Amino acid sequence: MKRVSRNHGFTLVELLVVIAIIGILVGLLLPAVQAAREAARRMSCGNNMKQAGLAIHNFESTYKYIHGSERDIPLAEQPTPSNPYGQTATFGTLFHLLPYIEQGTIYDMFDKKRSYVDPVNMPPAYGTINKTAQSPISAYICPSTPGDPPSDYGPYFQANGLPLGSIVLPRTDYIPLKGIHSSLASCAAMTTGSTKNGMLGVTNTVTGWKIKFAEVTDGLSNTICLAELAGKQNTYFRGKKTLGVGFTTVPTFAGFGLQLNSFYGDHNTARQIRGYSGANLNNIIEAGCSSINIINESGLYSFHPGGAQVVMGDGSVTFISQTTSSVVLASQITRNGGETTTTE
């Protein structure tokens, strides 16, 4: 048989089949490329959290305690002149980790004996601190979080009767855990109500802000220390930005025209983790038993598919699936609950 392959072209059907196969392969590949990019961002995000976890241990090596999430310095004990607006709440855990993530220069610019909303610690026009003190800390930002505007404290200050104007402070996507909220406690069949016995929770904010590792009786590797609560400069409800939409029955920060406080030094970033129903956009804090990736208010919230990352007390970073039961999650948050569960 004589071959005529040199003159043999492709038929239309063969071409169509090849194009169809290529189309299917590209269709399979493109989502995979996107997923790989997200996986890389998640890894970078987890690495940031690991740095914070190591910083906590280095801090503990120096001081033999960890700095709790909340602390109040009474006005009388502040240097003169004390805060003319009367706030006493001072910097939280993440701020005190700055020297341990090589940001000591920024740490030194603030007056730690005063509130973080004292004019001495605030940028112009409201305060007097050098603007470079408000540089973003990249280690506290998760790359998976959409690049939205930074945290503006102007409306919050206005709501508290303070001077007007935009006050932009560097945000964090990671939060210290204060405890569990009563809504999550009831999902876990705990009869405690809301607690402040998270790893960084403080009951007496004036005298009790030093937490010793020995107080974490559930074990450092069984207790969540920091968690992702990302994108707080906007309200996200189940992955969608919902600022200004549909808040009718219950006022929310968006309904008040506010953003959730997200300055890394702000003690309000520490949360009692709630259980949400996740079903009602008109009442985003409606009680239920879902805590992960529902809303970035007082739950765990990340932009990773399937769950959120946490730093355990021993400094390790773990991914917690959003199907984790409330019982397991709540027992991982409490530092002295006496439970025996693990997230595995």
Added chain:
Amino acid sequence: MNMRRSLGRNGSLLGLLVLITSLTGCGSGGLVVVEGTVKVDGAPTGGVVLMFFPKNDPNGVTAAGTSDDQGKFTLTSGLDSGVATGKYIVTATYPDPAVKPTAAQMMQGTFEPGPDLLKGKYSKKQTSTVEIEITSGSKELAPIELKKG
């Protein structure tokens, strides 16, 4: 002849690919979507928070739902609608709807729901007497009757 055979081979390959891609979709995870009604002193009531605790799995996922104005509720497990089959201990609380959060409470995450109008009678898994079994055929649950007094 030659061409037809290669077309047949390519065609079956294509068919196989289409079949595989259509089969890799995800299943529903075995959750049953159920609907129920909650009545307080005989009247359908909105705002009642129901929690379904798996009776035989103390670490299992707690399903939850809140009734609407007609007293109707559906259950959610984690992010998914529905509830797994099995026996459940049900708790119910009816937080006073008059208690609303303030701006400061929202900012600090410290808002606590109002006092339970059922006086805590059904609020604890340890003491609740309401038990419901969910089977794969469950659709509409029998009304859950609660009393204030």
